[in-house]
Amino acid sequence: MSESHSSLPSSHPRSRAAAFLKQTESVVLFGIAVVLAILAILLLLYTVYALYLAVTTGQIRDQAIEILDSILLVMMTMEIVYTVTLSIESHKLVAEPFLIVGAIAAIRRMLVITAQSTALESNIPAFQNTLLELGLLAVTIILIAWAVYILRKSQKFVSPEEE
Numbered sequence: 001m002s003e004s005h006s007s008l009p010s011s012h013p014r015s016r017a018a019a020f021l022k023q024t025e026s027v028v029l030f031g032i033a034v035v036l037a038i039l040a041i042l043l044l045l046y047t048v049y050a051l052y053l054a055v056t057t058g059q060i061r062d063q064a065i066e067i068l069d070s071i072l073l074v075m076m077t078m079e080i081v082y083t084v085t086l087s088i089e090s091h092k093l094v095a096e097p098f099l100i101v102g103a104i105a106a107i108r109r110m111l112v113i114t115a116q117s118t119a120l121e122s123n124i125p126a127f128q129n130t131l132l133e134l135g136l137l138a139v140t141i142i143l144i145a146w147a148v149y150i151l152r153k154s155q156k157f158v159s160p161e162e163e
Contacts (some may be wrong), residue, residue: 022091025091026088029084029087029088030088032084033081033084033085033088036077036078036080036081036084037078037081039077040074040077040078040081043070043073043074043077044071044074046070047067047070047071047074050063050066050067050070051063051067054067065111065112065115065116068111069108069111069112072104072107072108072111073108075104076101076104076105076108079097079100079101079104080097080101082097083097083098083101095147095151096148096151096152099144099147099148099151100148102140102144103141103144103145103148106137106140106141106144107141109133109137110134110137110138110141113130113133113134113137114134117130
């Protein structure tokens with residue numbers, strides 16, 4: 001009795017609304033991708049400038065963690081741009097790039113914590129909390145890697161006709 005949406009004529013209000021929303025989604029995702037790409041470029045330029053200043057002033061050792069943190073942030077941003085681009089092209093939400101962003105974010109946090117942990121050695125409770133956070137981040141990275149492995153393994157079992 002009820003008609004499926006795919007069999008509706010293109011002049012039907014539901015079909016036009018669905019087409020409009022699909023087009024709107026593409027426009028919004030494109031705008032997000034452009035903003036993120038501009039942000040990544042600006043962050044990269046700032047990081048290159050910070051690296052130049054650190055090298056010329058002889059403070060590369062003191063600034064290395066901040067520079068590395070910024071570079072990883074650029075990587076995360078570009079991975080999100082890639083994910084949004086995939087969504088625009090395929091009109092599907094792909095999980096793996098989001099997992100990669102999560103892994104980069106966890107690694108980024110681990111590096112920052114590790115670099116700053118020497119200042120906490122005298123404060124035992126804070127140092128213990130830091131170690132706990134590092135352990136949880138390590139477990140998170142292992143679980144994300146496992147999830148990526150499972151996703152890739154499961155894609156081998158999907159036939160091209162099913163996609």
